[in-house]
Amino acid sequence: MNHPPRRSTSADRPPLQSKRLLDQLRERIRYLHYSLKTEEAYLFWSRAYIRFHGVRHPKDMGAAEVEAFLTHLTNVRRVSVSTHKQALSALLFLYREVIGVDLPWMNEMARPTAPRRIPSVLTIDEVAAVLSRMEGETGLLARLLYGTGMRLMEGLRLRVKDLDIPRKVITVREAKGGKDRVVMLPQVLATPMSAQLDKAHAIWAADRAAQQSGVETPHALDRKYPRAGQTWAWFWVFPSPTLATDPRSGVIRRHHLYEQRLQRALKLAVTEAGIAKPVSVHTLRHSFATHLLQGGTDIRTVQELLGHSDVSTTMIYTHVLKIAAGTTRSPLDALLAA
Incomplete structure (x- = not known):
């Protein structure tokens, strides 16, 4: 922000x-x-x-x-x-x-520096336990965020035109820093995402039949192409089930799914799975990066998938792996083994 x-x-x-x-x-x-x-x-x-x-x-x-x-x-x-x-x-x-x-x-104004925090990361088994307890749109969205490393709002703001199911590619538009990037669409999500598009299309068709205002489009696109927001290509992949008033324009239109729906569903799933770690939606992104590195993916590729400008930001996940991988042995283990 x-x-x-x-x-x-x-x-x-x-x-x-x-x-x-x-x-x-x-x-x-x-x-x-x-x-x-x-x-x-x-x-x-x-x-x-x-x-x-x-x-x-x-x-x-x-x-x-x-x-x-x-x-x-x-x-x-x-x-x-x-x-x-x-x-x-x-x-x-x-x-x-x-x-x-x-x-x-x-x-010259002094700016405080934030201490570097090690992110909370779930194991693969813990991710599986959480996702198995999530269903419907929120379950699909959670799987998409873990499977691609996208941020919460990047997933919610996904447009139909940026989802290429045949090529298994997602284009993330205007991410943090105003940059675009490309991420993979997990093979196992191809069919569920196709079904989600069918649901979204039904909502889009109903809005068009009711002559509702189109969805919000970025910047001045609505002035250059006034009907762009009414097209299927610009519609949300995860549309809200209800209409809402745009706080800036006052126009009543269809927005994307409300972020707190996923946050609440994830919190409930984490509790049911008995996980005591601090877990937020962003933890899925941290886990995505850590598990890729753990599986042998090079750090530059992970950097590009996450959209980090500097590889030093991505390096924080290597610190998690060093201890989790067990490559550094505690002196207590050596003492008791002697």
């Missing part, structure tokens, strides 16, 4: 139409195509910053006020490193993209 502050030039920065500051912030965020979650976060932290300083306008404040606010978050509210970074990113965006002030001190 965190986007690095983007420097704009006068050429790609149109005049703001809104009069109120937070409306201007929202306008700029949408112009730069940031996600709804990023919009909500940036609005939240900008509002919190303004209220913290007695509803003063940010243009009348500077380094001292920003540092005081961030220090308060760290020392009083004790927010996490990721939350601190998110608040700082929001303020950087507010000053640079909305107020139009790029102050030198903002580039």
